[in-house]
Amino acid sequence: MRYVNFLTDGKQRQLGVLQGTSIVSLGNATLEELLAQGEDLVAYANAQRASGTEYRADQVTFLPPLTHPGKIICVGLNYADHTKESPYDQPSYPTLFPRFNTSLIAHGEPMIRPVISDSLDFEGEMAVVLKRGGRHIPRVNALDCVAGYSIFNDGSVREYQFKAPQWTVGKNFDGTGAFGPALVTADEVPEGGKGLKLETRLNGKTVQSANTDDMLFDVAALISIISEAIALEAGDVIVSGTPAGIGWAREPKLIMRDGDVCEVEIEGLGVLSNIVRDEAPRR
Incomplete structure (x- = not known):
């Protein structure tokens, strides 16, 4: 899985999976939260992306994958x-x-x-x-x-x-x-x-x-x-x-x-x- 952290319309932060030239939204969780909770990232993405909205990668604003790593x-x-x-x-x-x-x-x-x-x-x-x-x-x-x-x-x-x-x-x-x-x-x-x-x-x-x-x-x-x-x-x-x-x-x-x-x-x-x-x- 290729996890990305991004903004839509320059303001709404979302987590998503990059698939070629498109991104499927996984909602508003952060990678920091998922990792702290011990989530299996592959299983989580597979469970969430079926209902996610799809965006063109060239129409979103990327954020760092983690914006507030612990260290x-x-x-x-x-x-x-x-x-x-x-x-x-x-x-x-x-x-x-x-x-x-x-x-x-x-x-x-x-x-x-x-x-x-x-x-x-x-x-x-x-x-x-x-x-x-x-x-x-x-x-x-x-x-x-x-x-x-x-x-x-x-x-x-x-x-x-x-x-x-x-x-x-x-x-x-x-x-x-x-x-x-x-x-x-x-x-x-x-x-x-x-x-x-x-x-x-x-x-x-x-x-x-x-x-x-x-x-x-x-x-x-x-x-x-x-x-x-x-x-x-x-x-x-x-x-x-x-x-x-x-x-x-x-x-x-x-x-x-x-x-x-x-x-x-x-x-x-x-x-x-x-x-x-x-x-x-x-x-």
Whole structure:
């Protein structure tokens, strides 16, 4: 199933299932609610969609699949080729940092280039959404916690990311965390999201190309390692890292500008597309 969160007429929020170029409404529940209740997402959609209204996907406004995840945990330096283009040595433990809900934007929504910095960069990544969690989750059981997978563009304001050793501010400017368009349930994805081609395009030109097999810490390892310290919960999101090709590592630097279109495509998960827009000047 491909779950989407969307608005009709720009105001009525609904949950639905994306089927080709159409969306079948499942009503007003949220994925956060369904996951917290322990609903089987495939069974729920099958039971609800027979009576749902159908909409054209190009006539709705997408929202992030989850707008208020309990936690968004991002993983840095999880592809060796990306670490080599960075100023860091390859760590032996996942590099973790938080994303906040206020930074999230949806497929088709503008990614905001902040007025105070000219350093907005792209990072195409696979997102993992959990249906259950806990502490000290054995790696062998970790994939049982996965509800599904989505796409993330971890828009990074590099100037602020590197102002201090800790990256959180540069990774959390409002309007920079693109998420969606759909949550694809785990039954439709290879186990652990393995073997999927990941490609980022800027104005139609490929700038990142990799495979999720290249991750140093795979999905099962990330869930298990994070849960050693942090209690994971249904509805949490793990953003699993970006491969080489970021704009900041290039000479000259490739910085996103107003009017640019950035697309992240992951095999089997779809295409996340956002136009870049300058933040309104401060008054």
